[in-house]
Amino acid sequence: MTLLYGVDPRTGARLEPGVPETDPETVAAFGVTAANAARPLAELPLPDRAALLDAVADALEAAADELVTLADAETALGRARLTGEMERTTGQLRLLAGEARREGFQRDTAEPGFVRALLPIGPVAVYAASNFPFAFSVAGGDTASAWAAGCPVIVKAHPGHPRTSVRTAEIISDALAKAGAPEGTFAIAHGLEAGLALIKDPNVKAAGFTGSVRGGRALFDAAVSRPDPIPFYGELGSVNPVFVTPSAVAARGEEIARGYVGSFTLGSGQFCTKPGLLFLPAGHGLEAVLAQAIASVEAPSLLTPRITEAFRTGVERLAAGTRTVAESAGAHLVAVTATEFAARPELTEECFGPASVIVEYASEEELRAAAAAVPGSLTATVHAESSDADLARGLVAELARHAGRVVYNGWPTGVAVNRAMHHGGPWPATTAPLHTSVGTAAIRRFQVPVTFQGLPEELLPPTVG
């Protein structure tokens, strides 16, 4: 039996005990149990379904201290951040529970003789992320939105925090059993092979994923190559460009420079919304402020040895042929001209960790051309003043074609969990540009429409009424 071990990022020490990898036969058994749970879970009255999410939120909240300790040892994200992340995770479960309780939640629309309902798609595979051991992991947004839709969930745990995952899963299973959930509403698998078996499992009907372009593409390819292709909602890589107009630099250049360094080094640059590109007018004169801000950033403990190594090579890639603006133990910042940038598409690839690229534009024309050429991203940001409104309006209209969220005079890190959030975007930001993994609309990924024609009300599924 192969064991998986977490590693303490602060010391490099292996964390005991190890967690056994899940064999393919067990994954197949999870699929069968989940398929058997699908119909009873779908037919549970909606208040009872919502109560399952609330029960999990309550149980996680009660165990928050223990889970934060486990997660801090495996990720070095710190107790303050992890405590906040746990609050977001339980808040998310409760928000989605509330959505499932909303009147008419599953009745999409009706016409005389026709009712269109949104029903659960069936068992969902959830691939947990490294960088949010709670909010995008075992009990994270994908799991919560699949449950809110009425779908059983099989989580593939992230190897970066195996003990946190195991303990979270125990708490979930216990809470679900006590709340009367059908057996098979939840299961967890560990290991690369288990993850591959899961995406091919005939009982799995959709998948959610947050992670790298390479890993996400491999799973996407497996999902769409099945005899019966299934929807694969992957959030992959994003550079999250920020565009600063000349008037914004004139009005508040230093504030923007400090905000930028704060945003791209937040959480050691390990957010999917980290700004990886900053467009500034040539001659902005902010080098000293940027260098000062960067000097005060502490050295990061990145999440895993693999991420640490990828960051080292990523920084080398960025440094080659660019001008270093500032570097410290905690952050790396390089600069190129817009002309140089246009010739080096590799600068638009995400570098996970506290590094970013400044692109200096010589004219508004160069700025607009750069906006038209940025790759698909989760976010794009514009900093402008009212004197630049026409330029800003044009940038916003262009960027809305390249990003799932356009931020104005703010920073992309920190994603609100609400009804109006779209955390998605064109490839390579996601594999499914119509969908979000954050906010109440995330539930829609796991609902399929069914139209009932000529059906008397008393024969409709009770959850549709």
Add this chain to the structure above:
Amino acid sequence: MTLLYGVDPRTGARLEPGVPETDPETVAAFGVTAANAARPLAELPLPDRAALLDAVADALEAAADELVTLADAETALGRARLTGEMERTTGQLRLLAGEARREGFQRDTAEPGFVRALLPIGPVAVYAASNFPFAFSVAGGDTASAWAAGCPVIVKAHPGHPRTSVRTAEIISDALAKAGAPEGTFAIAHGLEAGLALIKDPNVKAAGFTGSVRGGRALFDAAVSRPDPIPFYGELGSVNPVFVTPSAVAARGEEIARGYVGSFTLGSGQFCTKPGLLFLPAGHGLEAVLAQAIASVEAPSLLTPRITEAFRTGVERLAAGTRTVAESAGAHLVAVTATEFAARPELTEECFGPASVIVEYASEEELRAAAAAVPGSLTATVHAESSDADLARGLVAELARHAGRVVYNGWPTGVAVNRAMHHGGPWPATTAPLHTSVGTAAIRRFQVPVTFQGLPEELLPPTVG
């Protein structure tokens, strides 16, 4: 230059003149022109966008007589049916125009500081179907819903009706130009190679398809294998099972038998909603009525020589190892027991044309087991009486997991175009079970959400306001 020719199904004669295949360079040029049209089309005020659909509807209506004549020569569907189909096509364009005019059409939802909008995804490739030369072809539902979303369209014409396609495209292009549409709002391509080039074109951002499992799967595979995978909305194959309870047979068995023959032979069985499976209680005693109904069905002129040949082999496949209930020049009906059916999965494959399979069940248990085992379909139908309400309720709940539309005491052929329609379903009925190709919700396939955060109202794209 290779020419494509239509064939008169009534005589087998080649129809002059031929239509040139589109070369890959021209397809690439279409992609560039469509990409250039994307932003002006997206930013057109919504009433002006809607006016484009209305203008095309008016122009098609004015040319209906000419188009019906062309289409009848190429498809043998008959003037009455084709005239009705043209009315549906123009009605569909106007319904979707009305949707695009609806207040708040693109503003999905808002929270303080956040507006979530639904914006056009970009240029769309539409693969036309053989069996609806108007309603699922050049100016059909995929084209209309992509335009309503604000997307340029490049149609790949179906080779079964090339002259109808060319003339429809001329009328569309003329109407769009007169109505002031951006150049590149519409283009049409002909030929297999052009279709393959189109799905791989980097400027194409989504595709709609109606056709066979084989053709749809090949294009789906190409769409998801791109460096940047794109959404592919394919409607492929469906057997549309019908379940008749014992009480329904007792109350109105002969009426059901005649309705069934009428439904599976309607339009020579060339509807994607044709009922290919009928579940009847053993000893139903309806053989004579079924044989009588089938004897009066006229010999079909199937759409193309290829479909005629596929139907011949399909009937041979169904006949092997089954009992022939009735056959005539116009229709083929075979029967098996539920036990035999469970052992022969090939009977669940669609046979396009006027053929169907009766499955005789020995018990309610066998009926329920059969419902749980049917493949993904566009529709599933239940015929029951109130004395069988529990059985009916159980069947409806199960079938809602296998079909996009559940019909009660009716027939699946004839799809209403309205706000509550879902024309979709699990694989192999479609490649995208969350989406419909018919009704107003079809527009959603070509809209991507974008959240605007902290943006003053005056900087929002004007179509979002």
